[in-house]
Amino acid sequence: MADKVTVLDIRTERPEVGETLLEVENLSVVFDTDAGVVKAVSDASLTLAAGETLAIIGESGSGKSVTAQAIMGIVPTPPGKVTATSISYRGQNLEHLSESDRRRVRGQEISMIFQDPLTSLNPVYSVGFQIGEMFRVHRGLSRKEAKERAIELMEFVRIPEARRRVGDFPHQFSGGMRQRVMIAMALALNPTILIADEPTTALDVTVQAQIMELLADLQKQNNMGLILITHDLGVVASVSDRIQLMYAGRIMEKGKADDFYASPAHPYAHGLMNSVPRLIGVDERLVPITGAPPSLVNVPSGCPFHPRCPHAVDRCRDEVAHLRRIEGFPGEVACHRAEEIRD
Amino acid sequence: MFRYILRRILLIIPTFIGASIIIFFAGFLLPGDPVSAFGGERELPENLRRTLEERYHFDEPVWKQYGFYMQGLVTDFDLGESVLRRRSVNSIFADAFPNTARLAILAVAIEILIGIVAGILAALRKDKFIDQLVLVTTTLVVSIPVFVLGFTAQTMLGVQLDWFPVAGLNEGAYSYILPAFVLAALSLAYIARLTRTSLVETLRADYIKTAQAKGLRSTRVVGRHGLRNALIPVVTFIGIDFAFLMGGAIVTETVFSIPGVGFQLVRAIGQRDNAIVVGFTLAAVIIFLVISLLIDLLYAALDPRIRYE
Numbered sequence: 001m002a003d004k005v006t007v008l009d010i011r012t013e014r015p016e017v018g019e020t021l022l023e024v025e026n027l028s029v030v031f032d033t034d035a036g037v038v039k040a041v042s043d044a045s046l047t048l049a050a051g052e053t054l055a056i057i058g059e060s061g062s063g064k065s066v067t068a069q070a071i072m073g074i075v076p077t078p079p080g081k082v083t084a085t086s087i088s089y090r091g092q093n094l095e096h097l098s099e100s101d102r103r104r105v106r107g108q109e110i111s112m113i114f115q116d117p118l119t120s121l122n123p124v125y126s127v128g129f130q131i132g133e134m135f136r137v138h139r140g141l142s143r144k145e146a147k148e149r150a151i152e153l154m155e156f157v158r159i160p161e162a163r164r165r166v167g168d169f170p171h172q173f174s175g176g177m178r179q180r181v182m183i184a185m186a187l188a189l190n191p192t193i194l195i196a197d198e199p200t201t202a203l204d205v206t207v208q209a210q211i212m213e214l215l216a217d218l219q220k221q222n223n224m225g226l227i228l229i230t231h232d233l234g235v236v237a238s239v240s241d242r243i244q245l246m247y248a249g250r251i252m253e254k255g256k257a258d259d260f261y262a263s264p265a266h267p268y269a270h271g272l273m274n275s276v277p278r279l280i281g282v283d284e285r286l287v288p289i290t291g292a293p294p295s296l297v298n299v300p301s302g303c304p305f306h307p308r309c310p311h312a313v314d315r316c317r318d319e320v321a322h323l324r325r326i327e328g329f330p331g332e333v334a335c336h337r338a339e340e341i342r343d
Numbered sequence: 344m345f346r347y348i349l350r351r352i353l354l355i356i357p358t359f360i361g362a363s364i365i366i367f368f369a370g371f372l373l374p375g376d377p378v379s380a381f382g383g384e385r386e387l388p389e390n391l392r393r394t395l396e397e398r399y400h401f402d403e404p405v406w407k408q409y410g411f412y413m414q415g416l417v418t419d420f421d422l423g424e425s426v427l428r429r430r431s432v433n434s435i436f437a438d439a440f441p442n443t444a445r446l447a448i449l450a451v452a453i454e455i456l457i458g459i460v461a462g463i464l465a466a467l468r469k470d471k472f473i474d475q476l477v478l479v480t481t482t483l484v485v486s487i488p489v490f491v492l493g494f495t496a497q498t499m500l501g502v503q504l505d506w507f508p509v510a511g512l513n514e515g516a517y518s519y520i521l522p523a524f525v526l527a528a529l530s531l532a533y534i535a536r537l538t539r540t541s542l543v544e545t546l547r548a549d550y551i552k553t554a555q556a557k558g559l560r561s562t563r564v565v566g567r568h569g570l571r572n573a574l575i576p577v578v579t580f581i582g583i584d585f586a587f588l589m590g591g592a593i594v595t596e597t598v599f600s601i602p603g604v605g606f607q608l609v610r611a612i613g614q615r616d617n618a619i620v621v622g623f624t625l626a627a628v629i630i631f632l633v634i635s636l637l638i639d640l641l642y643a644a645l646d647p648r649i650r651y652e
């Protein structure tokens with residue numbers, strides 16, 4: 001197996017643990033579609049520091065992937081429209097960068113892996129080509145040099161027989177191995193931030209744990225900031241430092257992961273916890289949230305969760321709840337009735 | 344890969360046998376007696392008639408005739424003989440084929456050049472002016488029958504404006520341009536549509552998001568990652584179209600009086616010269632099968648998922 005960090009691209013400086021890498025303020029993304037305006041993300045903010053793992057949790061369709069795409073700068077526009085007070089990477093507002101500078105950040109500073117590694121890899125190119133492309137395009141290496149680097153990276157993410165398999169195509173690998181290829185590609189240029197959008201959702205349960213372990217391991221080796229996106233509370237419980245809970249494009253709760261898992265504040269979080277069997281005590285009954293997540297074309301007025309919320313009052317219908325601190329809770333929550341519910 | 348090629352080659356044999364039986368028997372059933380046709384208006388003397396019948400096995404049952412024919416085809420690549428023209432079908436075909444091939448190659452080049460470029464532009468400017476223009480133009484082309492298009496082009500650009508030769512091959516390469524455009528028109532429209540649809544679809548694929556996330560230039564995202572995938576069905580269509588055109592363009596060759604395979608075939612049908620009809624049709628089938636085999640191999644080269652099946 002290749003020696004740890006030496007395989008990755010050499011960088012003159014790495015951020016120190018705790019340095020703020022990413023600050024997103026008041027991000028909103030809308031899509032102009034035939035069915036109407038889709039409010040995919042509304043007024044979401046987040047920060048990420050080096051060496052830290054932030055989990056973004058929410059049901060499918062809550063705007064997690066679009067948030068990630070907005071950070072990467074790959075939201076298709078049109079139909080999409082991205083507005084934000086700022087999206088800054090190490091103090092530099094990405095929105096003010098020229099397209100070519102922004103491209104330099106993508107893949108080299110901030111990189112991303114996706115949910116389904118089969119469809120996310122190009123079927124007509126070998127995995128070696130796709131990993132090596134990072135070095136060829138961004139570092140100007142020759143085809144041969146890039147292939148050698150690809151083999152090293154494949155060994156680095158623990159793909160067996162890397163040298164023999166470097167010319168194989170994505171469909172010749174198992175799901176787990178494909179996701180390792182994606183990870184190798186994303187880590188090729190030693191980015192400071194990795195965004196993993198549901199990296200294990202398409203994989204078998206046994207493989208899921210291996211991939212999570214690999215990600216956590218790689219992160220420790222080079223102080224990466226890691227954003228883990230998931231709809232599965234269970235997957236990220238053990239690896240995340242902080243969480244942000246999303247619903248209908250809004251952040252409903254944020255805080256330390258330990259606090260969240262011990263005792264979440266938002267009624268939506270309660271509902272989610274109750275629908276995850278392994279997180280509740282034996283004598284508690286499983287009560288899934290009633291109703292379906294709202295369509296983002298017609299987001300409910302006020303707090304978007306109010307139609308499904310057992311605690312909803314008139315105010316919830318009329319007034320958007322913003323994230324705020326409440327007494328006796330270490331995180332922040334977007335709920336008008338948070339205090340009453342906690343008592 | 345090897346098994347894929349082998350399977351593909353083996354498939355050709357039953358296809359060819361089936362096609363040859365149909366063509367041969369259909370040719371046999373066509374009205375007209377080649378021996379009497381040989382004499383034209385005059386009645387043939389009995390002994391000459393018998394000699395001819397024996398020489399060409401016309402006195403044998405049809406399945407035996409088929410056997411003789413196939414034997415000649417397989418051993419000597421002999422397509423038979425036209426009693427009427429007193430020439431071997433092979434030599435008539437050899438005269439006609441180069442004209443058809445030149446026309447087909449030029450037509451396919453036009454289809455590729457204009458069709459694919461128009462399709463790419465339409466896809467990249469989806470729902471914008473160029474896209475609408477391509478949509479309207481291709482719909483128009485598709486809805487006009489080839490012979491109408493051919494006669495119109497001939498009358499306007501050939502006769503009235505005198506930009507192109509009206510018919511025939513007297514002006515060398517230049518004579519092929521107008522017929523090639525007419526021949527290409529329909530497939531060109533189809534290729535433009537197919538390229539557009541396929542590219543629009545491909546650009547929605549997850550691996551395009553990956554390519555963008557890798558920080559690649561948009562030209563590389565579209566060209567390397569998008570087009571390479573989007574063109575797979577287009578290349579297949581072009582291949583089949585080319586294979587088909589190499590068998591002769593009946594309408595276009597007739598309208599522009601180009602003495603190619605299609606032109607000769609029409610003439611032979613008019614003269615009830617079944618030897619040419621059968622021979623030419625079989626030759627077209629062979630050309631089609633061989634080219635489409637090559638296309639399938641190309642397809643496998645383009646799409647690794649097929650190669651390793």
Ligand SMILES: Nc1ncnc2c1ncn2[C@@H]1O[C@H](COP(=O)(O)OP(=O)(O)O)[C@@H](O)[C@H]1O
Nearest residue numbers: 031038040059060061062063064065066067296
């Ligand atoms: N390119 C797009 N065009 C239109 N709507 C989109 C597009 N991308 C995402 N959306 C919409 O944005 C909403 C949020 O999607 P997404 O961020 O993918 O949710 P998830 O939390 O499951 O990742 C969904 O309603 C989705 O339909």
Ligand SMILES: [Mg+2]
Nearest residue numbers: 064065197198
């Ligand atoms: Mg998603």
